[in-house]
Amino acid sequence: MKGISNLTFILFIFLSITSTAQDANYANLLQNIDSREKTSLNGKWDMIVDPLENGFYNHRLQEYDKGYFRNAKMQSPSDLIEYDFDTSLQLDVPGDWNTQMDKLYYYEGTVWYKKDFDYTPTSNELTYLYFEAVNYEAIVYLNGEKIGKHVGGYTPFQFDVTDKLVDGNNFVVVKVDNKRKKENVPTVNQDWWNYGGITRSVHLISVPKTHISDYYVQLEKGETGKIKGWVAVENATNGDEVSIKIPELKKTIKTKLNDGKASFLINAKPSLWSPTSPKLYEVVIKTKTDEVVDNIGFRTVTTDGSKILVNGKETFLKGISIHEEAAFKTGRVISVEECKVLLNWAKELGCNFLRLAHYPHSEAMVKEAEKMGFLIWSEIPVYWTIQFENEDTYANAENQLTEMISRDKNRASVVLWSMANETPESEPRLSFISNLAEKARSLDNSRLITAALDTQGKGDDGNLIEDPLGKVVDVIGINNYCGWYYGDVDSCSSIKWASAYNKPMIMSEIGGGALYGKHGDKNERWTEEYQDALFKSNIEMMENIEFMAGLSPWILMDFRSSRRPLRRIQDDFNRKGLISEQGMKKKAFYTLQEYYLDMDKK
Ligand code: GCB
Numbered sequence: 001m002k003g004i005s006n007l008t009f010i011l012f013i014f015l016s017i018t019s020t021a022q023d024a025n026y027a028n029l030l031q032n033i034d035s036r037e038k039t040s041l042n043g044k045w046d047m048i049v050d051p052l053e054n055g056f057y058n059h060r061l062q063e064y065d066k067g068y069f070r071n072a073k074m075q076s077p078s079d080l081i082e083y084d085f086d087t088s089l090q091l092d093v094p095g096d097w098n099t100q101m102d103k104l105y106y107y108e109g110t111v112w113y114k115k116d117f118d119y120t121p122t123s124n125e126l127t128y129l130y131f132e133a134v135n136y137e138a139i140v141y142l143n144g145e146k147i148g149k150h151v152g153g154y155t156p157f158q159f160d161v162t163d164k165l166v167d168g169n170n171f172v173v174v175k176v177d178n179k180r181k182k183e184n185v186p187t188v189n190q191d192w193w194n195y196g197g198i199t200r201s202v203h204l205i206s207v208p209k210t211h212i213s214d215y216y217v218q219l220e221k222g223e224t225g226k227i228k229g230w231v232a233v234e235n236a237t238n239g240d241e242v243s244i245k246i247p248e249l250k251k252t253i254k255t256k257l258n259d260g261k262a263s264f265l266i267n268a269k270p271s272l273w274s275p276t277s278p279k280l281y282e283v284v285i286k287t288k289t290d291e292v293v294d295n296i297g298f299r300t301v302t303t304d305g306s307k308i309l310v311n312g313k314e315t316f317l318k319g320i321s322i323h324e325e326a327a328f329k330t331g332r333v334i335s336v337e338e339c340k341v342l343l344n345w346a347k348e349l350g351c352n353f354l355r356l357a358h359y360p361h362s363e364a365m366v367k368e369a370e371k372m373g374f375l376i377w378s379e380i381p382v383y384w385t386i387q388f389e390n391e392d393t394y395a396n397a398e399n400q401l402t403e404m405i406s407r408d409k410n411r412a413s414v415v416l417w418s419m420a421n422e423t424p425e426s427e428p429r430l431s432f433i434s435n436l437a438e439k440a441r442s443l444d445n446s447r448l449i450t451a452a453l454d455t456q457g458k459g460d461d462g463n464l465i466e467d468p469l470g471k472v473v474d475v476i477g478i479n480n481y482c483g484w485y486y487g488d489v490d491s492c493s494s495i496k497w498a499s500a501y502n503k504p505m506i507m508s509e510i511g512g513g514a515l516y517g518k519h520g521d522k523n524e525r526w527t528e529e530y531q532d533a534l535f536k537s538n539i540e541m542m543e544n545i546e547f548m549a550g551l552s553p554w555i556l557m558d559f560r561s562s563r564r565p566l567r568r569i570q571d572d573f574n575r576k577g578l579i580s581e582q583g584m585k586k587k588a589f590y591t592l593q594e595y596y597l598d599m600d601k602k
Contacts, residue, residue, distance in 0.1 A: 025443060026214060026402065026405075026406045026443065027157075027403040027406035028158075028213065029156055029403065030128060030130065030205060030207070030213065031212070031214055031294065031407075032292060032410075033203065033205060033363075034367075036207065037206050037207075038130075038203040038204065038205050038206075039117070039119075039205075039206075040203055041093070041115055041117060041129075041172065041202040041204060042201050043115075044090040045090060045113040045198070046085035046086065046088045046089075046090055046113070046115070047085075047089055047090060047091045047097075047113050048083055048085065048088050048111070048112040049104070049109075050109070050111065050112055050175075051107075051110065053109075053110050054082075055067045055110075055112055055175070056110070056139075068083055068085075068173065068175075069139075069144060069173040069175070070144050071144065071171055071173060073086075085114040085173075088114075091111075091113065091197065093115075093198045093201070093202060094198060094199055094200045094201050094202075095197060095198075095199065095331065095334050096135070096196060096197045096332045097111055097195075097196050097197040098193065098195050098196065098197075098331065099329070099331030099332075100331075104196075106562075107196065108178050108179050109177065109178070110176065110179075111177075111196065111197065112173060112174070112175055112176075113173065113174045113176060113197075113198055114172070115202075116169060116170070116171045117169075117170055117171070118168060118170070119165045119170050119204070120167060120168075121165065121167055122206065124208060124209050125162070125208060125209065126160055126162045126207050126208075126234075127161055127165060127205065127207075128159065128160055128204070128205045128206075129159045129172065129203075129204060130156065130157075130158040130202070130203045130204070130205050131150070131156060131198065131200070132200030132201045132202070132203075132363065133153060133155060133156060133199050133362070134150065134174065134176055134197070134199065134200075135154070135176075135178050135197060136151070136152065136153040136176075136179075137149070137175075137176070137177045138150045138157075138176055138198075139175040140159060140174050141172070141173040141174070141175075142159075142164045142165070142170065142171075142172050143164060143165075143166060143170055144171075147159045147164060151396055151399070152185065152396065152399060152400040153359065153381075154359035154360045154381070155360050155407065156200075157403070158205075161204075174198060176197055177196075178195075183387050183393050183396075184386075184396070185380070185383075185386055185393060185396045185400060186358070186382075186384070187385065187386045189384055189385070190358075190381070190383055191574060192325075192358065192559060192560070192561050192574075193325075193559070193560040193562060194562070195332050197332075199332045199334075200334075200362055207290065208289040208290050209234075209235050210234065210235045210236055210240070210290065211233065211235070211289065211290040212233055212234075212242075212285055212290050213233060213260075214406070215231040215232065215285055215292070215294075215410070216230050216410065216444075217229040217244065217283055217285075217410055218296075218298070218410065218412075218446050219270075219299065219446065220446070221300065221302070221445055221446045222300050222302050224272060224298075224311065224312070225268065225269050226266070226267060226268075227246075227265070227268055227298060228263075228264070228266075229244075229263070230262060230263045230264065231244065231255075231257075231261070231264070231285055232260055232261045233257055233260050233261070233262075233290070234260065235260075236257045238257065238258055239256050239257065239258075240256065240288065241255070241256055241287065242254070242255055242256075242286065242287050243255075243284075243285070243286045243287075244264055244266070244284075245284040246266070246270075246281050246282070246283050247282055247284070249266075249268045249281065251266050251268050253266050257287075270298040272297075272298055272299050272300075272311045273297025273298055273299040273370075273412040274299060274310060274311055274373070275310075275315070275352035275374065276373065278297060278371060278372065278413075279297060280295040280296060280370070280371070281295065281296055281297070281298070282295055283295070283296045294410060296410050296412065297370065297413070298412060299311050299412050300312065300446075301415040301447060301448055302448075303474055303475065303503065303549075305502050305503075306499075306502060306504045306505065306546065306547035306548075306549060307504060308415075308504045310375065310415070315352070316549065316550055317353035317375060317550025317551070317552070318351050318352050318353055318551070318596045318599060319351055319355055319375075319377075319550055319553075320346050320349055320351050320353075320354060320355070320552055320553060320555070321354075321355040321357045321508070321553065321555045321556065322355070322356055322357065322557070323357055323358070323555065323557075324356070324362065324365060325560065325581075326338040326341075327341045327557060327579075327581060327582075327583050328341075328582060328583060333361075333362065333365065335364075336364050336368060339362070339364050339365045339368045340368060341583075342365075342557065343365075343368055343369055345557070345579060346374065347372060348593070349589065350592075350593050350596030351374065352373065352374065352375060353374060353375045353377070353550055354369055354374045354377065354552070355379075355418075355508055355552035356369075356376055356379065357379060357421070357555070358379060358381050358383050358421055359379065360379070360380065360400070360404040366408055366411050369413050370413035373413075374413055375413060375415045376411070376414045376415065377416040377450065377477075377508075377552065378404060378408060378416070378417060379417075379418035379452075380397060380401050380418070380419070380420075381400070382397050382419060382421065382432075382436070383420070384421070384422055384423065385423070385424055388423075388426065388428040388429040388432040389428045394435065398435070398439055401419070401436055401439060401440060402439070402443065405443045405444050406443070409443070414447060415447055417444070417448070417449055418451055418452065418477065419433050419440065419450070420436070420451040420469075421451070421452045421479070422453070423451075424455070425455050425468070430472075433469055433472060434472045437449045437472050437473065448475050449475070450473050450474065450475040450508075451472075451473050451476075451477055452478070452509065453465070453469060453470075453476065453477060453479070454478075454479045455467040456478065456480070459498045461498065462496030462497055463480075463496070463497050463498070464499070464500065465497070465498070465499040465505065466499075466500040470499070470500060470501040470503065471501070475503060475504045475505070475549065476499070476501060476504070476505045477506050477507075478505055478507050478508060479508055479509035479554075480507065480510055481509070481510065481511065481512070482534075482538060482541065483533075483537060484511065484512035484513070484576075488523070489512075489523065489530060489533040489534045490533065490537055492538045492540070493536075493537045493540035494541075497541075497544075497547075503547070504547065504548075504549030504550075505549060506548070506549055506550040506551060507542055507545075507552070507553075508552050509552070509553065509554040510538045510542075510553050511531075511534070511555065511576040512530065512535075513525070513531065513569075513570070514526055514527060514528045514530060514531035514575055514576075514586050514587075514588065515528075515569050515575055515580075516558075516579075516580035516582075516584040518569075526569050528586045528587040528588070531576075532587040532588045532591055534588075535553070536591055538553075539591070553578075553592060554576050555574070555576050556577060556578060556579060557578075557579045557581060558573045558575050558576070558580050558581045559573065559574050559581070560573055561574040578592065
């Protein structure tokens with residue numbers, strides 16, 4: 001009987017589709033690597049600092065084959081080899097180099113990393129070398145051979161290294177270069193520390209030859225009763241079966257692969273994921289040879305005029321912006337515990353929303369935030385004046401966007417993909433960001449598109465949002481520094497806003513600097529009183545904006561920035577945090593907290 005009743009839940013859907021498993025549109029990244037058999041390559045890596053790139057170029061500045069990636073050793077006493085990883089200094093991976101070694105605090109350039117590891121081949125398996133992120137450019141070599149290059153500091157990448165691994169000892173060398181360049185994304189100018197290094201974890205991931213390479217399992221846009229998606233399987237034969245099972249919903253769908261891919265639709269009424277009830281379902285995707293388990297939440301996000309609706313219900317986004325910088329020790333966040341410190345502060349503040357600025361944060365951050373019920377704005381570092389007319393710059397930005405969406409497309413927490421931050425108005429910029437938005441929608445049309453703008457003009461009665469980018473996005477982000485970069489602290493409350501667009505607006509930044517523990521008059525810069533008065537006056541201003549759908553003030557915690565040299569106040573930190581880097585809460589923290597808690601009472 002039981003078997004029969006289970007069968008009633010099994011639907012067979014045979015949707016033929018034309019794309020291949022290695023869908024060129026996506027970044028071809030293994031999904032949910034937490035559920036994969038992994039060998040960690042974290043820990044101590046040998047390192048050589050190479051500002052002249054001696055290990056890459058010969059003295060004619062040509063890339064040469066005797067570079068440091070060879071990991072050469074002297075064979076006889078007369079040999080001349082002017083480097084040796086075995087006697088070199090070491091760096092921790094994951095981690096930035098700037099906060100690990102005093103000498104590297106300001107360093108921007110090449111550092112070579114080397115790690116030895118043992119490997120035992122298994123039959124019928126593929127092995128990927130997977131980097132969660134390296135800032136900024138990584139050239140990867142395995143056992144002395146170049147296996148690939150990746151550009152962009154905050155997204156994952158992988159290489160199939162099955163044929164390059166040997167039984168026994170292996171070594172991987174990575175040339176990491178964080179030199180800023182005009183054509184890069186971000187460009188040479190950024191208000192955060194250019195932390196270099198293998199900043200996130202590195203793994204060897206083994207999968208069966210025929211393996212689940214990618215999948216998308218989400219509610220259909222605006223529909224709460226239809227779970228829709230696709231599964232891609234590498235090295236599959238046409239007609240191979242794949243099943244998608246959600247045990248708690250008692251649903252199993254079986255479908256057949258065609259050209260390595262299969263679409264599916266499950267009619268189901270899951271309990272919806274929301275900030276107050278961040279429900280996740282175990283989803284098991286299975287083929288004859290492979291299985292991946294993920295925890296997936298189901299929710300919809302749409303707009304209605306100037307409102308944002310989550311699961312059809314108007315939801316005001318009570319947010320805060322966050323940089324992925326660790327509390328207390330500073331430097332890049334490297335552990336789940338460090339993510340949780342920041343997330344718990346945001347919870348205490350009363351937030352239901354996070355703007356993860358200004359680049360994709362780690363998968364751990366997104367997943368922990370999801371478990372805690374935060375709605376997320378996730379963005380790529382198309383920041384300030386990048387080269388909007390440069391095709392390579394566009395390709396780079398689009399690649400980072402693709403990798404961000406490829407990694408996080410199954411996360412219910414992510415509701416907004418942000419294309420850019422504070423970019424100057426121009427035709428090339430409009431087409432650059434419009435193309436990115438189009439790309440994002442083609443990869444994932446279930447979420448909303450946004451961008452943070454600082455280009456508002458003057459209307460009859462105050463500020464007017466009329467940037468042509470407003471047409472392109474679903475939700476308009478506005479960064480506005482009344483009381484800090486213009487106006488005095490008390491002037492903000494009377495500012496009026498109008499918008500040329502009937503769309504939701506998120507005040508994606510407001511804020512001002514304060515040194516924790518510095519007290520004085522509310523008109524004295526850098527005091528907690530000044531920052532607090534600025535928040536109060538901005539809150540009054542925002543309360544009068546009818547089309548506001550949320551806010552994410554700048555910023556949860558003070559963060560390092562080389563634009564902030566003022567001694568005894570900034571000391572290389574942007575002080576706009578509501579909390580100091582040592583975890584001390586400033587007055588404005590409590591003001592924003594009260595505002596958010598009062599909203600809940602209404
Ligand atoms: C901004 C930027 C942000 C800066 C902030 C500031 O508008 O978006 O990255 O850190 O202003 O503190 O000036």
